[in-house]
Amino acid sequence: MRKPLMAGNWKMHMTETEALDFVNQVKPLVKDVTDKTMLICPPFLAISKLKEALAGSNIALGAQNMHFEDKGAFTGEVSAPMLKAVGAEYVIIGHSERRQYFCETDEIVNKKLFAALNYGILPIICCGETLEQREKNETMKVIETQIKGGFGDLLTADLKGTFSDLVISDWSQITIAYEPVWAIGTGKTASPEQAQEVHAFIRGLLPKDVAQEVRILYGGSVKPDNVKELMAKPDIDGGLVGGASLKPESFAGLVKY
Ligand code: PGA
Numbered sequence: 001m002r003k004p005l006m007a008g009n010w011k012m013h014m015t016e017t018e019a020l021d022f023v024n025q026v027k028p029l030v031k032d033v034t035d036k037t038m039l040i041c042p043p044f045l046a047i048s049k050l051k052e053a054l055a056g057s058n059i060a061l062g063a064q065n066m067h068f069e070d071k072g073a074f075t076g077e078v079s080a081p082m083l084k085a086v087g088a089e090y091v092i093i094g095h096s097e098r099r100q101y102f103c104e105t106d107e108i109v110n111k112k113l114f115a116a117l118n119y120g121i122l123p124i125i126c127c128g129e130t131l132e133q134r135e136k137n138e139t140m141k142v143i144e145t146q147i148k149g150g151f152g153d154l155l156t157a158d159l160k161g162t163f164s165d166l167v168i169s170d171w172s173q174i175t176i177a178y179e180p181v182w183a184i185g186t187g188k189t190a191s192p193e194q195a196q197e198v199h200a201f202i203r204g205l206l207p208k209d210v211a212q213e214v215r216i217l218y219g220g221s222v223k224p225d226n227v228k229e230l231m232a233k234p235d236i237d238g239g240l241v242g243g244a245s246l247k248p249e250s251f252a253g254l255v256k257y
Pocket of ligand 1: 184185220
């Protein structure tokens with residue numbers, strides 16, 4: 001019932017021209033894919049051009065970050081209404097690189113989640129433990145703190161109703177990404193069993209009546225040759241992929257595993 005989502009997080013890669021080349025090459029490779037949602041999250045500057053290039057295709061478009069305020073004196077930032085205006089459908093929130101290098105906290109993640117939902121942008125909320133935390137057996141505690149902090153009152157409010165002027169009528173619009181920090185860009189993937197254990201734990205943190213609707217992606221060195229075994233696990237609903245999403249053949253391989 002949850003349609004798998006394969007999302008490319010391009011990070012700080014690709015000029016507008018390179019992004020267009022990628023899309024023109026990948027479109028024919030994946031044109032027959034209907035059983036998965038495919039998503040590309042390029043740098044902000046390429047979103048507008050890719051919106052045109054992806055029009056009428058089966059590939060969705062997203063951003064990698066945004067500010068939680070609509071507008072204001074926040075030099076260098078981009079807001080949800082701005083993303084909406086250029087056609088971003090999804091936004092990645094709270095990626096570990098944002099947490100690590102840009103001091104993002106669970107409180108900021110929570111504000112961004114509300115802002116995204118307010119503007120009808122589909123959020124992908126990231127969580128994940130460091131190697132040190134895993135070795136100290138703190139993985140579940142860290143994940144629980146990040147999920148409870150990121151979702152805040154949304155986890156306890158009347159979920160099908162209104163909360164703080166916000167209506168979530170459809171929890172299938174919410175995506176969570178579990179990305180162990182030690183697996184990102186390192187070539188070390190969590191084993192399907194390790195990932196499944198955390199995914200099931202995350203689903204258990206969600207309110208019972210909506211938990212089965214929420215997609216939970218795995219991220220961290222996902223590649224065409226390991227995606228199949230990860231996707232075989234019952235609570236893994238897709239991938240958030242960095243490095244292996246940067247080449248058209250590889251992106252297509254991830255989708256058509
Ligand atoms: P990776 O990155 O696939 O290059 O490990 C994943 C991510 O950070 O989203």
